[in-house]
Amino acid sequence: MTREQLFEQILKKKSYLCVGLDTDPKKLPQHLLDTEDPVFEFNRQIIEATADLCVAYKPNIAFYEAQGPQGWVSLEKTLQVIPENIFTIADAKRGDIGNTSELYARAFFETMQFDSVTVAPYMGADSVKPFLVQEGKWVILLALTSNAGSQDFQMLRLEDGNEEYLFEQVLRTSATWATADQMMYVIGATQAEYVQRVRKLVPNHFLLVPGVGAQGGSLEDISRLGMNQQCGLLVNSARGIIYASSGRDFAAKAREAALAVQREMEVCLEQYVRHV
DSSP states (O other): OOHHHHHHHHHHHTOOEEEEEOOOGGGSOGGGGGSSOHHHHHHHHHHHHHTTTOSEEEEBHHHHHTTTHHHHHHHHHHHHHSOTTSEEEEEEEEOOOHHHHHHHHIIIIIISOOSEEEEOOTTOHHHHGGGGOSTTOEEEEEEEOSSTTHHHHTTOBOSSSSOOBHHHHHHHHHTTTSOTTTEEEEEOGGGGGGHHHHHHHOSSSOEEEOOBSTTOBOHHHHHHHHOBTTBOEEEEEOHHHHTSOSSTTHHHHHHHHHHHHHHHHHHHHHHHOOOO
């Protein structure tokens, strides 16, 4: 999916919602436990209930890896039922060098057929560039995250006197590795006060934004500060949507939660998208 195609979907659905499929077997509705593949059945019903309201799905790979071989089966079946016009993100946070990164890229782009994968930049260019080789695929680079530990490294000041944070150097350097048609960045919603600094360095890139809702981030703030002429945002919500109910009505309640977010996004799109 190209940047233009993604923007077309955003305008069509009046939504830049990414639904996180962080499916924990311990949190599944009880009635699904008797099905052949409870994780897949949960995901399938969530997707059917929300596909017209979101533009991306983001399975967190750890939730599937933890289940062993069955988890990979559930993930592959999940990908098969996601409509082709919806962007898929492997939230894997991979980062290694040489052949290892090449194989990670092959796993998620060729074997699993994801559109994109999250990548950690700590090991530098040669850990990221193998993911950029395949045409039409995206790297989503960790830049400024929502967790408390982001202060440990990402917010360190550089010592060259320019008052720049380390996360800004990550943005500045990595932006030379790929265009805005190949790379996105993870920017946590709880870091909204830094979004203007992000946009000065990467004005045209899409930002994947976790942390809205359960983690306390403001959708309005991140939209006002982070939108560009092609929206430029994918805002992720997982727990607030997929676990809106633990009963037989879980899919209906997930749709209600997603619809509430989509309606707020529609207002933000009208207010803040910088049209050409």
